[in-house]
Amino acid sequence: MSRLLLTRRNFLATAGCSAAASPLLTSMAFAAAPWDNRLVVLILRGAMDGLDVVRPVGDPAFAAARPTLAAGDGLALDGFFTLHPALAPLHPLWEAGELGFAHAVSTPYRDRRSHFDGQDLLEAGTGFDAGEGAARDGWLNRMLQAVPGLEADTAYAIGQEDLLMLTGAAPAANWSPGTRLALSPQARRLIEMVYEEHPAYRAAVLEALTLSEDIAAAEAAGREVEDGEMDAMMQAPGGKGAHMQMAEFAVQRLRGDTRIAAFSLGGWDTHNTQARTLPRTLGQLADVISLMRAGLGPLWGKTGVIAMTEFGRTVRENGTGGTDHGTGGLMLMAGGAMKGGQVYGRWPGLAEADLYARRDLMPTEDVRAYAARAMEGFFGLSREALSGSVFPRLDYAGAPRIVL
Amino acid sequence: MSFSPEIAAIRFGYGLSPRHAPPGSVAEMVAALHGPDDMAAAFPIAPFAERLPWYREFSDLSKARRAGDETALKKIKAMLVDDREAHTDMLAATLARALEAPHPLRERLTRFWADHFTVKGKGVARKAVQRFVEDAIRPHVTGSFAAMLKAAVTHPLMLLYLDQNGSVGPGSNYAARQAERGKTRGLNENLAREVLELHTMGVGGRYTQEDVRQFAELLTGLTMNLRQGMVFRPRRAEPGEEEVLGKVYGGRKARLEHVHAVLDDIAVHPDTADHIARKLAVHFVSDTPPEGLVAALRARFEETGGDLGAVTEALLEHPEAWGPLAKTKQPYDFLASACRALGVEGRQLTGLGFRKMMLYFLRPMQAMGQPWEQPLGPDGWAEDGAHWLTPQGLAGRINWAMSVSRVEGLSLPDPRRFVVTALGRQASERLAFAARAAEREAEGVGIILASPDFQRR
Numbered sequence: 001m002s003r004l005l006l007t008r009r010n011f012l013a014t015a016g017c018s019a020a021a022s023p024l025l026t027s028m029a030f031a032a033a034p035w036d037n038r039l040v041v042l043i044l045r046g047a048m049d050g051l052d053v054v055r056p057v058g059d060p061a062f063a064a065a066r067p068t069l070a071a072g073d074g075l076a077l078d079g080f081f082t083l084h085p086a087l088a089p090l091h092p093l094w095e096a097g098e099l100g101f102a103h104a105v106s107t108p109y110r111d112r113r114s115h116f117d118g119q120d121l122l123e124a125g126t127g128f129d130a131g132e133g134a135a136r137d138g139w140l141n142r143m144l145q146a147v148p149g150l151e152a153d154t155a156y157a158i159g160q161e162d163l164l165m166l167t168g169a170a171p172a173a174n175w176s177p178g179t180r181l182a183l184s185p186q187a188r189r190l191i192e193m194v195y196e197e198h199p200a201y202r203a204a205v206l207e208a209l210t211l212s213e214d215i216a217a218a219e220a221a222g223r224e225v226e227d228g229e230m231d232a233m234m235q236a237p238g239g240k241g242a243h244m245q246m247a248e249f250a251v252q253r254l255r256g257d258t259r260i261a262a263f264s265l266g267g268w269d270t271h272n273t274q275a276r277t278l279p280r281t282l283g284q285l286a287d288v289i290s291l292m293r294a295g296l297g298p299l300w301g302k303t304g305v306i307a308m309t310e311f312g313r314t315v316r317e318n319g320t321g322g323t324d325h326g327t328g329g330l331m332l333m334a335g336g337a338m339k340g341g342q343v344y345g346r347w348p349g350l351a352e353a354d355l356y357a358r359r360d361l362m363p364t365e366d367v368r369a370y371a372a373r374a375m376e377g378f379f380g381l382s383r384e385a386l387s388g389s390v391f392p393r394l395d396y397a398g399a400p401r402i403v404l
Numbered sequence: 405m406s407f408s409p410e411i412a413a414i415r416f417g418y419g420l421s422p423r424h425a426p427p428g429s430v431a432e433m434v435a436a437l438h439g440p441d442d443m444a445a446a447f448p449i450a451p452f453a454e455r456l457p458w459y460r461e462f463s464d465l466s467k468a469r470r471a472g473d474e475t476a477l478k479k480i481k482a483m484l485v486d487d488r489e490a491h492t493d494m495l496a497a498t499l500a501r502a503l504e505a506p507h508p509l510r511e512r513l514t515r516f517w518a519d520h521f522t523v524k525g526k527g528v529a530r531k532a533v534q535r536f537v538e539d540a541i542r543p544h545v546t547g548s549f550a551a552m553l554k555a556a557v558t559h560p561l562m563l564l565y566l567d568q569n570g571s572v573g574p575g576s577n578y579a580a581r582q583a584e585r586g587k588t589r590g591l592n593e594n595l596a597r598e599v600l601e602l603h604t605m606g607v608g609g610r611y612t613q614e615d616v617r618q619f620a621e622l623l624t625g626l627t628m629n630l631r632q633g634m635v636f637r638p639r640r641a642e643p644g645e646e647e648v649l650g651k652v653y654g655g656r657k658a659r660l661e662h663v664h665a666v667l668d669d670i671a672v673h674p675d676t677a678d679h680i681a682r683k684l685a686v687h688f689v690s691d692t693p694p695e696g697l698v699a700a701l702r703a704r705f706e707e708t709g710g711d712l713g714a715v716t717e718a719l720l721e722h723p724e725a726w727g728p729l730a731k732t733k734q735p736y737d738f739l740a741s742a743c744r745a746l747g748v749e750g751r752q753l754t755g756l757g758f759r760k761m762m763l764y765f766l767r768p769m770q771a772m773g774q775p776w777e778q779p780l781g782p783d784g785w786a787e788d789g790a791h792w793l794t795p796q797g798l799a800g801r802i803n804w805a806m807s808v809s810r811v812e813g814l815s816l817p818d819p820r821r822f823v824v825t826a827l828g829r830q831a832s833e834r835l836a837f838a839a840r841a842a843e844r845e846a847e848g849v850g851i852i853l854a855s856p857d858f859q860r861r
Contacts, residue, residue: 193837325593
């Protein structure tokens with residue numbers, strides 16, 4: 001699969017229809033998002049080891065496959081699975097029905113086990129057979145395309161990277177916490193003039209200027225109405241790493257007009273001494289979710305967070321206390337609007353004959369089916385849209401409804 | 405399309421400069437490339453091996469501290485400050501080479517290949533990436549690809565980064581001994597997979613999962629530590645032969661030569677030639693390079709058994725390498741070329757120290773989306789221009805351009821002259837107008853640096 005996918009602004013520039021750039025597309029022309037629900041999509045880059053995070057201790061082959069990693073006590077989930085101790089801060093959410101998982105899931109990606117192709121496919125949301133001329137945008141953007149008349153700030157890609165998942169023809173915002181762009185009126189006029197004939201530059205700089213102004217205004221307003229929830233947010237655990245800054249920015253936006261936020265968390269490629277490295281990364285994930293819950297306050301009841309990774313890892317521990325690239329993996333879901341308290345999915349078993357290529361967890365459901373159920377539940381998207389443009393030819397009838 | 409001095413300086417160097425004339429011909433560029441490496445001598449970066457005593461001392465102090473030595477902590481802190489300074493000094497030296505080289509193609513090739521063989525430092529060695537580049541990449545940019553591949557793959561920092569260090573042959577003596585003690589030690593596939601997928605054949609290459617596994621077995625025995633560097637330990641190697649891409653390697657006793665033999669063969673595989681040819685064309689010429697150019701580079705790679713000097717010459721000689729500027733500079737290239745256009749001298753940077761380097765370069769590169777030495781993964785930085793032109797990334801470039809007058813020791817040029825110095829005939833009418841229309845010199849220079857004309861290469 002080509003790494004040279006069209007990015008959102010590239011696409012907008014070609015199509016000549018950037019919402020942020022075009023003076024014709026003011027807020028007059030757009031309705032606010034037709035929903036009140038909030039969806040947060042996290043991409044866990046590096047392939048999270050689902051078998052360590054939600055451990056199938058009830059499977060007779062598990063302990064033997066994981067001589068050191070299976071050791072130690074997980075937290076009780078449903079009798080068959082236990083939860084990695086580093087996610088202990090989220091265990092109360094499980095008890096409250098606000099945390100759930102889908103096990104043995106995967107994208108259609110198989111065999112090459114490349115992070116980079118795997119992530120591209122996860123974000124594109126297509127099958128691996130998508131040939132030339134097929135969708136070269138992201139599934140979350142195609143979801144927005146199915147809902148006409150949205151404003152650019154309905155959906156935010158957060159962080160320095162350009163998330164393929166939100167790339168495409170529908171307007172979406174892209175920003176990194178802490179960035180500000182302010183120009184003198186004359187410098188601004190000259191920059192706009194110099195960028196006039198370069199649509200990609202023009203779209204990007206106008207978006208940057210608009211967002212800088214919006215955020216400055218929102219922060220000024222926020223300082224005036226400091227409330228209890230913001231205080232709670234400040235007391236959320238964890239330091240101010242990039243993951244927390246992104247989560248905090250997402251919360252600020254979701255408390256306003258934004259309904260969809262997406263960002264990625266790295267550090268999941270645990271080839272080595274996983275018992276030491278995975279807890280750190282899981283701790284960050286727990287911090288992000290805890291901060292969102294605290295920061296969103298009552299809105300948490302209308303929120304769903306789904307966290308997806310490109311593939312799972314080998315069933316058997318490798319020779320360096322870690323795991324190598326695999327196939328079937330795990331999806332995490334959290335939020336007051338999710339039907340949590342369950343580990344969804346059909347368990348394939350860990351006996352050698354049950355594995356994919358005799359090494360990996362056999363995927364029994366497409367991870368996109370769960371994402372489709374989330375969008376159906378939150379935003380009322382039709383089966384035609386979900387199985388048509390968003391996830392072409394995906395049959396998600398077998399996946400459970402995961403939204404309350 | 406044929407040679408042009410401006411395109412030569414911008415596409416194959418760090419842009420135009422008031423201090424250096426652009427190259428006069430391809431022959432001149434090639435001659436410079438095969439001449440002595442003056443820049444490495446003028447702005448030295450010490451090899452990894454020279455840092456080993458530092459790591460040893462650091463490790464001894466850490467042990468002493470754990471054992472209750474109260475004075476150790478103070479020494480550790482001083483060492484960390486020293487390491488931080490040494491690290492920014494290496495960035496300053498790297499930039500200084502880009503500013504002082506009359507024809508900095510060698511510098512550009514070094515950045516390209518350093519990205520191709522991305523390593524990230526880990527733990528105590530986290531600030532050693534440029535030492536790896538100096539050891540394994542720079543000496544080979546006009547040499548054989550096989551030599552570079554062997555140097556990079558067996559370098560201690562690569563062994564550390566891609567987890568080779570702990571990989572043990574499941575049937576080795578060492579694994580058996582560990583098993584008696586109740587410890588499981590075995591294979592780690594990471595380095596083997598990335599060598600095939602990223603460094604040589606490419607993800608579309610004709611290798612299988614079984615090739616990855618057999619190759620990983622063949623790589624066992626390669627270890628590193630921060631006292632000795634790379635050490636080959638036959639006791640950890642998988643005994644017997646391994647078959648990789650249809651050829652059998654190894655033998656009764658494991659030797660480093662077996663690893664070299666398989667790397668020598670993969671280095672000249674046709675899929676490797678194709679992968680390298682395309683990557684070079686994408687990096688230097690266009691995100692969607694002309695197929696004729698890729699084919700010419702591939703052919704030269706195959707004819708010469710991967711002679712990178714010859715492949716680079718094929719690039720410079722090809723008419724389709726001289727089309728209009730079509731790439732977006734990556735943030736590092738942008739900063740280096742801006743300094744070169746402003747006439748900044750290498751020695752102005754080498755004495756700056758951590759705090760100023762942080763202010764002028766490290767933080768801005770982060771804001772532009774390219775934190776120094778911190779790509780997300782072993783696939784390095786993205787090539788496509790759209791990746792870099794995000795609102796936040798472009799804001800980072802504009803902010804730096806507009807505040808460049810704050811850089812200590814810089815004398816700001818007149819924007820009307822600077823537009824010619826920096827871009828020659830590559831500047832558009834609009835930009836020339838904007839340079840004249842700015843209210844302040846600093847804004848005029850900033851607009852030129854932030855312009856699409858200057859961001860192109």
